[in-house]
Amino acid sequence: xxxxxxxxxxxxxxxxxxxxxxxxxxxxxxxxxxxxxxxxxxxxxxxxxxxxxxxxxxxxxxxxxxxxxxxxxxxxxxxxxxxxxxxxxxxxxxxxxxxxxxxxxxxxxxxxxx
Amino acid sequence: xxxxxxxxxxxxxxxxxxxxxxxxxxxxxxxxxxxxxxxxxxxxxxxxxxxxxxxxxxxxxxxxxxxxxxxxxxxxxxxxxxxxxxxxxxxxxxxxxxxxxxxxxxxxx
Numbered sequence: 417x418x419x420x421x422x423x424x425x426x427x428x429x430x431x432x433x434x435x436x437x438x439x440x441x442x443x444x445x446x447x448x449x450x451x452x453x454x455x456x457x458x459x460x461x462x463x464x465x466x467x468x469x470x471x472x473x474x475x476x477x478x479x480x481x482x483x484x485x486x487x488x489x490x491x492x493x494x495x496x497x498x499x500x501x502x503x504x505x506x507x508x509x510x511x512x513x514x515x516x517x518x519x520x521x522x523x524x525x526x527x528x529x530x
Numbered sequence: 531x532x533x534x535x536x537x538x539x540x541x542x543x544x545x546x547x548x549x550x551x552x553x554x555x556x557x558x559x560x561x562x563x564x565x566x567x568x569x570x571x572x573x574x575x576x577x578x579x580x581x582x583x584x585x586x587x588x589x590x591x592x593x594x595x596x597x598x599x600x601x602x603x604x605x606x607x608x609x610x611x612x613x614x615x616x617x618x619x620x621x622x623x624x625x626x627x628x629x630x631x632x633x634x635x636x637x638x639x
Binding site: 456 | 579
């Protein structure tokens with residue numbers, strides 16, 4: 417099992433450009449999450465999904481969109497990148513509905529917006 | 531009320547010493563308190579977790595101490611080793627997981 421994988425690993429964007437980050441999991445997990453990690457601020461939830469075809473906003477959703485067309489994939493889109501979106505983005509998945517379920521993280525995508 | 535405050539921001543401990551990281555919360559509805567460990571270039575991974583009906587949980591060299599009345603919990607790493615050098619996150623959950631800001635731990639050989 418590969419677990420949770422993320423592509424790309426690293427990307428540089430210019431302000432205003434768009435991009436999509438891909439997260440894939442092979443553990444048949446229902447829940448998937450997108451976080452951003454910034455120094456001194458821990459992990460902040462951007463969006464999450466409780467199942468195929470459903471998404472919900474997290475703590476910091478502005479400037480991002482998501483889609484979960486297939487159970488194993490969760491896409492994070494930046495429509496018009498801003499320097500404030502420079503961060504490390506982590507995807508995670510968990511088996512069930514309880515917030516007490518262990519979250520399994522991918523290796524992260526480092527994004528630099530110039 | 532949703533915040534989880536973690537301290538210190540960074541910590542340097544000599545090999546063989548005890549590393550202690552503290553977290554405090556306000557929301558008494560929180561009912562699950564995990565600690566995640568993150569190595570450089572990797573995603574966080576669950577290390578150990580506790581529920582508020584117990585005051586302590588131990589797994590190997592890692593122990594969570596939980597003080598419900600003070601609304602505080604802490605991670606103790608006994609006999610700290612250079613391989614324990616990582617960033618540690620506490621978290622608390624009720625409907626969703628709320629994360630602390632993280633502690634960068636360095637174990638000096």
